[in-house]
Amino acid sequence: MPETWRDGGFGLYVHWPFCEAKCPYCDFNSHVTAHVDQTRWAEALVRELARYGALTEGRMLRSIYFGGGTPSLMQPETVGAVLRASRDHWAWANDIEITLEANPRSVEIRKFEGFAGVGVNRVSLGVQALRPDDLRRLGRLHGVDEALSALDIARSTFSRVSFDLIYGRQGQSLAAWETELREALDLAGDHLSLYQLTIEEGTAFWERAQAGGLKGLPDEDLGADMYLATQEICGAARFEAYEVSNHAQPGAMSRHNLVYWRGGDYVGIGPGAHGRVTLNGVRHASVARRLPGLWIAAAEAGSGDESLLPLTGEDVWAEYIMMGMRLSEGLDLERAREIGGTRFEEMPLAKFQDLGLIWRDATRFGATLQGRMVLNTLTSELL
Numbered sequence: 001m002p003e004t005w006r007d008g009g010f011g012l013y014v015h016w017p018f019c020e021a022k023c024p025y026c027d028f029n030s031h032v033t034a035h036v037d038q039t040r041w042a043e044a045l046v047r048e049l050a051r052y053g054a055l056t057e058g059r060m061l062r063s064i065y066f067g068g069g070t071p072s073l074m075q076p077e078t079v080g081a082v083l084r085a086s087r088d089h090w091a092w093a094n095d096i097e098i099t100l101e102a103n104p105r106s107v108e109i110r111k112f113e114g115f116a117g118v119g120v121n122r123v124s125l126g127v128q129a130l131r132p133d134d135l136r137r138l139g140r141l142h143g144v145d146e147a148l149s150a151l152d153i154a155r156s157t158f159s160r161v162s163f164d165l166i167y168g169r170q171g172q173s174l175a176a177w178e179t180e181l182r183e184a185l186d187l188a189g190d191h192l193s194l195y196q197l198t199i200e201e202g203t204a205f206w207e208r209a210q211a212g213g214l215k216g217l218p219d220e221d222l223g224a225d226m227y228l229a230t231q232e233i234c235g236a237a238r239f240e241a242y243e244v245s246n247h248a249q250p251g252a253m254s255r256h257n258l259v260y261w262r263g264g265d266y267v268g269i270g271p272g273a274h275g276r277v278t279l280n281g282v283r284h285a286s287v288a289r290r291l292p293g294l295w296i297a298a299a300e301a302g303s304g305d306e307s308l309l310p311l312t313g314e315d316v317w318a319e320y321i322m323m324g325m326r327l328s329e330g331l332d333l334e335r336a337r338e339i340g341g342t343r344f345e346e347m348p349l350a351k352f353q354d355l356g357l358i359w360r361d362a363t364r365f366g367a368t369l370q371g372r373m374v375l376n377t378l379t380s381e382l383l
Helices: 038-055 076-089 112-118 132-137 144-157 174-187 204-210 220-236 255-261 292-301 313-324 333-340 349-354 369-373 375-382
Strands: 010-016 060-068 091-102 122-128 160-167 191-196 240-243 246-248 265-269 274-279 282-288 305-310 358-360 364-367
Touching (some): 010 255, 038 076, 038 265, 038 292, 060 076, 076 091, 076 112, 091 255, 144 160, 160 174, 191 220, 220 240, 265 282, 313 333, 349 358, 349 375, 364 369, 369 375
Parallel strands (some): 010 060, 010 265, 091 122, 160 191
Antiparallel strands (some): 191 246, 274 282, 282 305, 358 364
16 A cells, blocks of 8 residues: 555644534534543653654644633643644654634633643634524534634634634524624635534434424535525635535645545544544544543553554545545645556546536536535545
């Protein structure tokens, strides 16, 4: 199997699993707890960094991403300890991107200066809605005014700011979403993540929907109209859709997420974190223990991983196609041939090009706007 991960770069993902409250739509590995021993957690994360640093010596770290959970509940000193340890084990790119996810809550906003002081240079705010009733329905603890204040402070503290919105909410019309999106673009820094609400199994929303209690969600046609309107409005504001749900001004794409979508390597540490690391020419998938108590005890004992397993050639190929098809830049034809071999030659690219679902030029191919609207089915057919 060819070792092509360098084309996508090398990143570090740090998962902080704790939240103040569990949102009803959230299926991430997040846990509500009253107290966290920050010193103990910092030491455990640093131990895991040392373990992976020994496995991946000599690499250039392009990005670091603190996700969760709610990483802004970390103390700046905890974040700083992780960043210092990462620099002990890998060289940093001159333009390294260091992102921290944050809720727009006043208690967390007060830490922004501290996070910037230890090296965070990009923040991603979980705003989710600019309407108070919808924030309540989504289980968010902040209000609209608090979100606007957080955005102001973030823009004055960090060199780059992104925020998330969820659309396709209960009772939301196309016109209402278009108005809200234009308001968001007026507030935006250089990046927006815009997600259509999905009802995931295992969430409170799922249980409510199964019981018939989640009324007013958009049907498939309205959802498609909302997606198309999102592309048009963001494009007119020069926030191009460089990925299915992510929009950025020129040069402001999330470098960390590009590592994922371009098939790069990334170390994942913290409860439930996933990683992809190439060791001795073989790409491996890592999965950390999911429950915080089990993870920290295991990390202190030597390894927080539940598994670190080699991927088959079929696995590597499938991931490359599934991730790369999400990008507007598409996939590199030569790299696809190198990874896929006969699998690449058997892909029905011409068929879907004729249907207007795929574009292709001399060096790359990818999904058209129409293809993105049926991306799961299209990718499945390609594989």
